[in-house]
Amino acid sequence: MNLTLKVWRQQNPSDKGGFKEYKLSGISADMSFLEMLDVLNEDLSEKGEDPVHFDHDCREGICGMCSLYINGQPHGPTQTTTCQLHMRSFKDGDTITIEPWRANAFPIVKDLVVDRGSFDRIIQSGGYVSVNTGGVPDANEIPIPKIIADEAFDSATCIGCGACVAACKNASAMLFVSAKVSQLALLPQGKVEKRERAEKMVAQMDEEGFGACTNTGACSAECPKEIDLSNIARMNREYFAASLSTEKS
Amino acid sequence: MSWVSKTLNSTLGKKLLMALTGLFLILFLVVHLAGNLQLIFPDEGKSFNIYAETMATNPLIRVVSILNFGFILLHAVYAVILTRHNKKSRPIGYAVSKASENSTWSSRSMGILGTLIFIFLLVHLRGFWYELKFGEVPMVTYDGVSYKDSFAIVSAAYQNILYVIFYVVSMGVLAFHLSHGFASAFQTLGINHTKYTPFIKKLGLAFAIIVPALFALIPIVMFIQGS
Numbered sequence: 001m002n003l004t005l006k007v008w009r010q011q012n013p014s015d016k017g018g019f020k021e022y023k024l025s026g027i028s029a030d031m032s033f034l035e036m037l038d039v040l041n042e043d044l045s046e047k048g049e050d051p052v053h054f055d056h057d058c059r060e061g062i063c064g065m066c067s068l069y070i071n072g073q074p075h076g077p078t079q080t081t082t083c084q085l086h087m088r089s090f091k092d093g094d095t096i097t098i099e100p101w102r103a104n105a106f107p108i109v110k111d112l113v114v115d116r117g118s119f120d121r122i123i124q125s126g127g128y129v130s131v132n133t134g135g136v137p138d139a140n141e142i143p144i145p146k147i148i149a150d151e152a153f154d155s156a157t158c159i160g161c162g163a164c165v166a167a168c169k170n171a172s173a174m175l176f177v178s179a180k181v182s183q184l185a186l187l188p189q190g191k192v193e194k195r196e197r198a199e200k201m202v203a204q205m206d207e208e209g210f211g212a213c214t215n216t217g218a219c220s221a222e223c224p225k226e227i228d229l230s231n232i233a234r235m236n237r238e239y240f241a242a243s244l245s246t247e248k249s
Numbered sequence: 250m251s252w253v254s255k256t257l258n259s260t261l262g263k264k265l266l267m268a269l270t271g272l273f274l275i276l277f278l279v280v281h282l283a284g285n286l287q288l289i290f291p292d293e294g295k296s297f298n299i300y301a302e303t304m305a306t307n308p309l310i311r312v313v314s315i316l317n318f319g320f321i322l323l324h325a326v327y328a329v330i331l332t333r334h335n336k337k338s339r340p341i342g343y344a345v346s347k348a349s350e351n352s353t354w355s356s357r358s359m360g361i362l363g364t365l366i367f368i369f370l371l372v373h374l375r376g377f378w379y380e381l382k383f384g385e386v387p388m389v390t391y392d393g394v395s396y397k398d399s400f401a402i403v404s405a406a407y408q409n410i411l412y413v414i415f416y417v418v419s420m421g422v423l424a425f426h427l428s429h430g431f432a433s434a435f436q437t438l439g440i441n442h443t444k445y446t447p448f449i450k451k452l453g454l455a456f457a458i459i460v461p462a463l464f465a466l467i468p469i470v471m472f473i474q475g476s
Binding site: 006019069071072073077097099102103104105167169170171172202203205206209210211212213214215216217218221222229230232233234235236237238239240243248 | 252255256259260261262263264265331334335337338339340341342343344345346347348350351352353356357359429432433436437438439440441442446
């Protein structure tokens, strides 16, 4: 395959940045999108140019590290992670525009690499279950209905890649935060702290400068893990219930 | 900050206000439509005129109408606040965007649709509400009681084809706004369940088609009757 790439190049966070065009030839349809970028970077390195910086880690679709806004969609045209996107999704002669996630809360580090530390800080604010020290509890001590366990697991499949924020016209993080609120609120171990958790995580989300939700559903439609919009409704319920019921601080 | 203002100032709280005021305005549309359909009753406006008089004098209706104005303004003001916040959340946009792949046009255009509805409301209130309240309205007598002939004002206004077209187009805009807004309000309130969400979505779509269509029918029928 022969391709034309239009890649966002930006030296550093304060650089204005701009698109640069690259021609690639001999790309196999069986390559993953990241392998195609590896080919580009090898070319650039051989020419003594600065390779294109992009995030990646496991390349198995489970770590949430890869990003890229490809031809107007996060993770490209298929509902998967960029590492699981293959070049057979494109045609010979295609022009592919590659942009970084665009959000105030995801500042660009370099080229296509963005800082998703805001997600970490949201998790730190309440996305956990407090565990007391002591004896190891029995694994089957608390019965959990299969249907609830499955629902919690569905929410927990969120890998925190940020495609929801990238897809949302408001750069809203509602789908991510709601998945994290849900996976714990559904289970008995997490239920104890669900009210405070919802309040703290929403407050942190707002502080990071993410947008509000218009319920367009773009986040869920682009989510590589197909996190459902019902999570956002659950977060709203938890948040409103929390603000009505938690003790005054 | 008190817990109330803290909640209402969060992004979720602002959306809650949008949803609650939106749902109130949806209820208002039903009442408004029910009253206005009397305009096309074949009784030369008698039932409409009596109804309009009741609406203008009943103290309970007065309170609700003030609330209604308040909620329209609140809905619009919060829309502006949220839109500004959302724009700030993505200062630099994408060069290429395929938003049509993941969301409906109406869901992405609520702001512009709402603005058009707001402009319609200004014209609408100037043409009817202001005219009936502060303008010169002819009187009409039914069974010895005299009423403002509101029907005559409306019927005269709808003889202008441009006015009729403006109304019909505005109702189309309202239809798109409702097609997203109705179901969206329930989602914001946290009402999402496999048992009833499909019903809410269908109801919302039916509402978005039927209510604006019936509203649009009134000026069309009155224009045809008058010409």
